């Protein structure tokens with residue numbers, strides 16, 4: 001299987017993450033990419049290719065223009081305002097505050113466009129997020145052109161990025177941008193299966209009222225886990241999108257037997273939808289040793305997961321999302337891909 005990769009994703013290196021009332025070294029770190037690419041090389045998964053540059057247009061096809069412009073300039077504006085350190089929002093348009101007014105102040109706009117406080121901005125964030133999207137689109141184009149599977153080693157991840165909000169380590173929604181391009185290229189139906197530990201709130205947000213993208217997500221129950229305020233089973237879509245959003249919230253401690261049951265239900269729904277393309281939001285923070293998650297999947301389980309995805313027989317694009325057990329992230333990600341290869 002082809003891997004799309006660029007060292008430029010490592011240009012984003014935040015120094016801090018707000019975690020449990022302390023600042024820690026960010027879980028979403030450049031070393032994650034090194035561990036995955038090392039494993040791809042070690043087992044000889046296949047050729048590693050550089051992405052091509054697609055510009056801003058495919059981002060603007062799913063994200064708000066003001067949001068994208070904000071991200072492009074936020075770091076420089078922060079510095080120009082004489083502020084030091086990495087921007088963290090300190091106020092939001094919370095209940096009964098005005099959510100229809102965009103502040104002029106950079107501090108105010110950070111609160112307007114952020115959905116969480118753990119994800120700081122830093123130099124080259126916009127550049128890295130653009131390359132991450134280029135990787136996703138390069139993988140997508142390869143799958144569309146050849147029918148063969150491909151893996152996009154995306155970083156930063158994307159599935160928490162909503163129409164006009166960043167957070168959960170995500171800025172541009174790579175899976176959504178790829179799905180939108182496939183549709184604009186002439187496909188009628190695309191399925192996005194999100195197997196990251198966390199609910200793909202951003203992807204759900206972008207496609208919630210649409211029937212041309214079936215979105216399914218297996219994740220930690222939002223009563224217990226980030227992003228807390230979306231990802232419940234009763235979120236099934238809106239308008240003509242009704243029935244095209246499927247959430248599988250699972251309790252902390254979920255092991256592979258339980259998880260694979262939910263996966264099989266999701267795969268049944270994908271089959272019934274008959275999409276021309278499957279995009280897998282591939283997070284491996286479901287791993288038993290993940291430092292911020294609570295599922296109990298083991299490294300060998302990812303091989304079995306890949307085999308089950310292969311059994312669908314649908315052209316498939318894999319895009320990296322989360323996974324923070326850095327020592328094992330390469331093994332776990334590549335196990336899904338080798339399981340798929342058979």
Ligand code: Q9C
Pocket residue numbers: 019020118157158159160168169170196198226283285292321322323
């Ligand atoms: N105490 C992705 O996996 N909350 N994002 C961390 C740690 C944020 C995860 C809390 C988790 C975001 C792409």
Ligand code: ZN
Pocket residue numbers: 196197198283285321322323
């Ligand atoms: Zn995650």
